[in-house]
Amino acid sequence: MIYFLSDAHLGSLAIERGWVQQKRLIDMLEMMSEDAVSIYLLGDIFDFWMEYFHHDKGKRQFSPFFKEVRKLIQKGIRVHFFTGNHDLWTFGGIDQLSGAAVHYEPCTIKRYGKSIFLAHGDGLLPTDWEKLYPKDIQRKIKQFMRLRRIFRNPFLQFCFRSLPPAWGNKFGYGWAKKSRLKEIANPCPYKGEDKEELVLFAKDQERIGNHRDYYIFGHRHIELDLQIASGSRVVILGDCFKQWTYAKLDDKGNLSLHNYEP
Numbered sequence: 001m002i003y004f005l006s007d008a009h010l011g012s013l014a015i016e017r018g019w020v021q022q023k024r025l026i027d028m029l030e031m032m033s034e035d036a037v038s039i040y041l042l043g044d045i046f047d048f049w050m051e052y053f054h055h056d057k058g059k060r061q062f063s064p065f066f067k068e069v070r071k072l073i074q075k076g077i078r079v080h081f082f083t084g085n086h087d088l089w090t091f092g093g094i095d096q097l098s099g100a101a102v103h104y105e106p107c108t109i110k111r112y113g114k115s116i117f118l119a120h121g122d123g124l125l126p127t128d129w130e131k132l133y134p135k136d137i138q139r140k141i142k143q144f145m146r147l148r149r150i151f152r153n154p155f156l157q158f159c160f161r162s163l164p165p166a167w168g169n170k171f172g173y174g175w176a177k178k179s180r181l182k183e184i185a186n187p188c189p190y191k192g193e194d195k196e197e198l199v200l201f202a203k204d205q206e207r208i209g210n211h212r213d214y215y216i217f218g219h220r221h222i223e224l225d226l227q228i229a230s231g232s233r234v235v236i237l238g239d240c241f242k243q244w245t246y247a248k249l250d251d252k253g254n255l256s257l258h259n260y261e262p
């Protein structure tokens, strides 16, 4: 079996009893380890991950999670960690702490005869997106893309990494908490086949001839399993703090979404 999960947002100040959540995530990985060949963590596993030039005591809270990942790898399971938009600031630390293979960009894999596009999902748009959205939505998308460029700017990353970790974390976790509370106040459910960016992205890929059997994303905190073309499906994974969803690919190439019950 190959498992896919995303969006645990470990450490979030908006998630009550974070250690219970972390324990449950570990139990979920433990359950997967019974028959897993590989496990793909598709981004935003941490609510704010930043690697400073100074020692950061704040990372200690994630030791149980890292211990579990190392255990899985020791068992022979391959663990892949994709960065999301909350934990892209890893510069070798996550590989070192967990032993997982870290991916900074989307990628396409082939398993059990199926081609599978994997990405966290932030920043993915169809090529003709400007034609598809009204002006106000276009403005929001542009804003997000601008912020995304700022987050990825090497000079600004260098500056942030020079901060005392306590300051940087206060800012980072504070920002992340605000965005989570905003999402709770204004939930953004599935927008529909003609508006959901990740669905449009996948449809566009099919249209331009980059066929894949499955597209698997995180990021949106919604659960979706949608057929977009003959032999092509989009799966959005939900999350690992409220819905506790994951996807599973069996050795016949069947992909299915599940809810984890401890």
Ligand SMILES: [Mn+2]
Binding pocket: 043, 044, 084, 085, 086, 120, 122, 218, 219, 220
């Ligand atoms: Mn995200």
